Amino acid sequence: MEKFEVLRSSAVPLPIENIDTDQIIPARFLKATSREGFGENLFRDWRYDSDNQPKSDFVLNDSRYSGRILVAGQNFGCGSSREHAAWAIYDAGFKVVISSYFADIFRGNALNNGLLPLQVSNEMLERLFRQIELDPETELVVDLVNEEFFVPAWNEKVSFQIDPYKKECLINGYDDIDFLVNQKEAIEAYEKNRAWAY
Amino acid sequence: MAKTLFEKIWDAHVVRSIPGGLDVFYIDKHLIHEVTSPQAFDEIAARNLPLFRKDQIVATADHNVPTRNQHLPIQDPLSRSQVDKLTQNCAKHNIELFGLGHQNQGIVHVIGPELGITQPGMTMVCGDSHTSTHGAFGAIAFGIGTSQVAQVMASQCLLLSKPKKMRITIEGNVRAGVTAKDLILYVISKLGTGGATGYFVEYAGSAISALSMEGRMTVCNMSIEMGARGGMIAPDETTFDYLKGRTYAPQGERWEQALAYWRTLYSDADATFDKEYFFAADEITPMITYGTNPGMGIAITEPIPSTVPSNEVVSFEKSLKYMGFQPGESLLGKEINYVFIGSCTNSRIEDLRTVAAYVKGKQKAQHVEAIIVPGSKQVEIQAKEEGLDRILAEAGFELREPGCSACLAMNEDKIPVGAYCVSTSNRNFEGRQGPGSRTLLASPLVAAITAVEGKIVDITQYLN
Secondary structure, X not given: OOOOOEEEEOEEEEOOOOOEHHHHOOHHHXXXXXXXXXXXXXXXXXXXXXXXXXXXXXXXXXXXXXXXXXXXXXXXXXXXXXXXXXXXXXXXXOOEEEEOOEOHHHHHHHHOOOOEEEEOOHHHXXXXXXHHHHOOXXXXXXXXXXXXXXXXXXXXEEEOOOOHHHHHHHHHOOOHHHHHHOOHHHHHHHXXXXXXXX | OOOXXXXXXXXXXXXXXXXXXXXXXXXXXXXXXXXXXXXHHHXXXXXXXXXXXXXXXXXXXXXXXOOOOOOOOOOOHHHHHHHXXXXXXXXHHOOEEEOOOOOOOEOHHHHHHHOOOOOOOOEEEEOOXXXXXXXXXXXXXXXXXHHHHHHHHHHOEEEEEOOEEEEEEEEOOOOOOOOHHHHHHHHHHHHOXXXXXXXXXXXXXHHHHOOOHHHHHHHHHHHHHHOOOEEEOOOOHHHHHHHOOOOOOOOHHHHHHHHHHHOOOOOOOOOOOOEEEEEEHHHOOOEEEOOOOOOOEEXXXXXXXXXXXXXHHHHHHHHHHHHOOOOOOOOOOOEOOEEEEOOOOOOOHHHHHHHHHHHOXXXXXXXXXXXXXXXXXXXXXXXXXXXXXHHHHHOOOEEOOOOOHHHOOOOOOOOOOOOEEEEOOOOOOOOOOOOOOEEXXXXXXXXXXXXXXXXXXXXXXXXX
């Protein structure tokens, strides 16, 4: 997993609520057996028409917007548990998704792949959408080490929270497997002593 | 100290807690399928790790298997390669696999319960969000991502923070024509798709305990559609009667020991929940969805809302445009071309019986294509033994071979662009049943009546 400390980037706005993982990566693209290449099908049916031509009204095809931060409407990533959604977003070049809340499984999947789900208030989300619309080149600074993001155009710092263990994993590029495999003795001791074994 | 059902099972599975609030959480059963496991097996291989407890893994092929001619090689090369990869990985690691052609093959959330693999008090995971289905037995069951599939393979554990606790109580008797599917569509329409995010839900009340195990599975199955991590129902005599004698259920003395333990699995009277909702069963009528998320449900006789809260306006307008509906419009009389009965929500024998009982001696409307995909080979066999296949065929319904099928359309079974499908599955997302498809979620009874009438009707007029 790639390390994450501080990111400075403009952002891509997607002000739609309840974006489900079927939109992020439709099921027909889940047949691959590796983790690579999902980025080209990110938001496939919103991004391309049935003749595979880019739809001009979709934000990823709009040359005004670019950057490594995706700002999306509330309840981002609901629906299917497919981790391919996090892979597709990351593969398309994003390192941060900002929303006012995330579906639980998506949040976990993102964190396990070096993609930071950054939760802000509904008011802050609305302000961000307005700001990016006003100036698509608005730069955001996401500082994971200090758990804050900074909007230089506003001269304003906003703090956010992240689980301390997950923060350490992102900063160091670690993942849970290493940690869990190192728990082997405790797990075996648990198996010997539990009340009911299935 | 008083505990909820969820806390009793959670606490019994904590290997150790680490500072910062995460638990090393033990998993009893790990279900895998062909779509979310290949990258996990690769991860394990790349790190040169053994499978920690292969005997606690059960595999099936379900998501992109064809529903016709399953005895032939899979035509689609990508689907075939994914299923082959599962077969190879299971052979390499000596994992029990119910692959195509096996008499236990089927949708992962259908075969677990029917084989008695799913039991009260267990912790279960699968790389599939509808793992919440197994909570119907009083188990903690939830969907995970592929990285977590690899973690469980490597350690039989996950690193988790404990979700908050919610209880949803539905009291009273249901009206005629109201099924488990209507109960859960109603609850989701009240709470919204994000209404239970961060929570684990326990369903309670007399309307829940009156449900069969199949009905309970339907309810728990759709917990994820309101954002819940999972749903569960305390086990009772209905649960124990269902499990007794099933292939993988405990037998003899072990059965008695298990039963004694299972009877302790309920929320203590003075246990507290972080959030509670109460609903009256007699206020619930047959439901249908009109939009592109499962929270957009209405009573079938009710018009589509004219307005929604301001924080849902964008998705509401986008939804109606996609579905070709207007705010305030009634769905009654709307012509339907496809009916899909299947998925881990409603593909069990009870669902097929419901459909057969209604369509017996009737004919589907000519313009409707009605597809029934059983949840498992066992359901398919049972349907034939009971003569349901003949009743369905005479009514013009096509009974296929088991799999996830047109629920997510990873196989050949797709609804065409712009077509309307009344579906017993769990998701009406844009393009879910094929690019451009328009899905209306409903119960198997509503689906059966729709197929016969060829349009959306007030089903209460059709019940005798």
